[in-house]
Amino acid sequence: MIIGARDLIKAVRACFSAFFVVFLLLMFGSKSQTKDQSEAIEKIVSFCKRRGFVFPSSEIYGGFAAIYDYGHYGVLLKNNIRDAWWRHTVQLRDDVVGLDSAIFMHPTTWKASGHVDSFDDPQIDCRKCKSRMRADQILELFGVSADKAPLDFINVELEKLRELGKLTCQSCGSTDITPAKRFSLMVKSNLGSPTEELSEKNVVYLRPETCGGIYLEYKNTLDSTRVRLPFGIAQVGKAFRNEVIARQFIFRTREFEQMEMQYFLNPKDMKEKYEMWKDARWKWYLEYGLGKDDLKWHKHEKLAHYASEAYDIEYNFKSLGGFKEVEGIHARGNWDLSRHSEFSGVDLSYFDEETKERFIPHIMETSAGLNRMFLMFLDKAYNEEEVDGEKRVVLKLDKRLSPVKVAVFPLLKNRPELVEKARNIFEDLRKNFMCEFDDNGNVGKRYRRQDEIGTPYCVTVDFQSLEDDSVTVRDRDTMKQKRITIKEIADFVKKGLN
Ligand code: ATP
Numbered sequence: 001m002i003i004g005a006r007d008l009i010k011a012v013r014a015c016f017s018a019f020f021v022v023f024l025l026l027m028f029g030s031k032s033q034t035k036d037q038s039e040a041i042e043k044i045v046s047f048c049k050r051r052g053f054v055f056p057s058s059e060i061y062g063g064f065a066a067i068y069d070y071g072h073y074g075v076l077l078k079n080n081i082r083d084a085w086w087r088h089t090v091q092l093r094d095d096v097v098g099l100d101s102a103i104f105m106h107p108t109t110w111k112a113s114g115h116v117d118s119f120d121d122p123q124i125d126c127r128k129c130k131s132r133m134r135a136d137q138i139l140e141l142f143g144v145s146a147d148k149a150p151l152d153f154i155n156v157e158l159e160k161l162r163e164l165g166k167l168t169c170q171s172c173g174s175t176d177i178t179p180a181k182r183f184s185l186m187v188k189s190n191l192g193s194p195t196e197e198l199s200e201k202n203v204v205y206l207r208p209e210t211c212g213g214i215y216l217e218y219k220n221t222l223d224s225t226r227v228r229l230p231f232g233i234a235q236v237g238k239a240f241r242n243e244v245i246a247r248q249f250i251f252r253t254r255e256f257e258q259m260e261m262q263y264f265l266n267p268k269d270m271k272e273k274y275e276m277w278k279d280a281r282w283k284w285y286l287e288y289g290l291g292k293d294d295l296k297w298h299k300h301e302k303l304a305h306y307a308s309e310a311y312d313i314e315y316n317f318k319s320l321g322g323f324k325e326v327e328g329i330h331a332r333g334n335w336d337l338s339r340h341s342e343f344s345g346v347d348l349s350y351f352d353e354e355t356k357e358r359f360i361p362h363i364m365e366t367s368a369g370l371n372r373m374f375l376m377f378l379d380k381a382y383n384e385e386e387v388d389g390e391k392r393v394v395l396k397l398d399k400r401l402s403p404v405k406v407a408v409f410p411l412l413k414n415r416p417e418l419v420e421k422a423r424n425i426f427e428d429l430r431k432n433f434m435c436e437f438d439d440n441g442n443v444g445k446r447y448r449r450q451d452e453i454g455t456p457y458c459v460t461v462d463f464q465s466l467e468d469d470s471v472t473v474r475d476r477d478t479m480k481q482k483r484i485t486i487k488e489i490a491d492f493v494k495k496g497l498n
Contacts, residue, residue, distance in 0.1 A: 066246030076403030101213025123183035127170035306335035397453030
């Protein structure tokens with residue numbers, strides 16, 4: 001058999017993709033994974049690579065653990081999720097304003113917030129194969145709730161397992177496991193000082209969460225805008241955590257994006273506003289295509305000493321084998337502003353003109369991971385169907401989230417009059433929508449390519465279009481075609497997206 005250059009390239013690419021999937025599975029695979037779950041995540045990982053949604057970072061150097069890059073369609077999807085969040089959190093509300101604070105902040109910020117001293121996970125190591133594990137996660141497997149538990153408690157519980165011979169390495173099965181120790185999640189940098197002189201005195205941190213910047217800009221926001229209590233400040237941005245283990249594709253990474261909103265209020269309003277935000281956030285998920293059964297509330301039983309209530313929204317990931325946190329909604333008391341006031345010496349109290357009260361505002365937050373939501377929407381939307389005996393992969397995303405909204409095709413590539421007309425339609429539509437022009441292969445194949453990336457509408461220019469300026473518009477979900485005029489396309493798409 002003679003293999004052409006294109007086939008060879010394809011074969012090499014296929015090998016790389018297969019290698020990449022195996023590599024990732026080894027990275028985040030665990031013995032407890034079921035076959036369905038492994039298949040589900042394998043499909044999503046290889047799909048993300050093949051269609052340019054997500055790539056492992058620094059692949060040509062062998063990859064870089066728990067860091068990922070977002071390709072063309074990935075950026076588009078991520079931006080659309082971010083915009084959907086921003087629209088509901090800021091644009092459609094009177095009581096929330098925006099912020100984009102820096103990643104680097106004065107190091108005292110993280111001393112005041114408690115991160116420098118206690119933002120850590122309990123780490124245990126296998127002495128035989130050197131695998132690293134999170135002790136709290138191991139204990140959870142045996143029904144011991146150890147989330148944010150003190151190290152002493154964790155070590156006592158680990159010893160009980162050790163005595164029963166149940167404390168084994170997740171990778172090699174060895175029982176030679178170290179006791180738990182503190183593993184700080186803070187990522188350090190030497191900004192402003194030479195690397196070789198990096199010490200606890202001159203270290204700066206890459207922020208582990210975006211809300212730190214919001215607390216520091218609370219006063220400037222209050223002084224420069226017309227907001228009064230209760231009000232929120234929202235921001236989207238990168239956060240960095242030196243996660244002990246990060247093995248679940250983009251679910252848990254060391255560099256990620258958060259979408260956070262901190263709501264400042266008088267403590268007497270906490271209960272009401274907390275319920276308001278819980279309700280608003282829950283409805284947001286339903287509005288963007290999640291079903292009630294896909295989601296559940298997880299109430300935190302152990303609360304930080306300053307917190308009065310904490311719930312997470314969890315999504316039932318097919319690809320990760322069950323419900324996992326995508327967003328936290330927490331009532332944090334006045335801890336944050338009190339601490340920053342104490343450490344900076346700046347008065348961050350608020351004077352209420354109506355009640356003539358002065359107090360440090362209390363805060364409730366909604367804190368969501370953009371990358372986790374990305375995985376959540378893909379997990380929900382990825383479908384394989386059989387159409388006329390052929391497999392079709394389709395991303396049934398909410399149309400507003402789809403990376404590309406319209407694809408335009410000339411029926412035949414070798415008929416300049418069809419190509420020109422299609423190109424004109426494309427140039428016109430792209431001013432308002434993310435569009436793609438495709439004249440490669442037969443129309444059926446072009447539909448499949450667009451279904452895979454979740455494009456809601458495909459417009460085809462055929463011979464009838466030359467006569468009466470009409471086109472066919474094909475719907476991703478129903479696969480039905482409709483004939484409309486060229487003039488109607490933009491409105492048709494706009495309506496469909498709303
Ligand atoms: P987890 O228990 O999963 O580690 P967390 O409770 O520490 O999360 P928060 O500090 O409340 O998370 O952060 C808010 C949100 O940020 C989380 O709900 C999640 O969506 C996202 N997030 C947190 N850590 C990561 C990470 N390492 N990678 C991706 N997203 C993350």
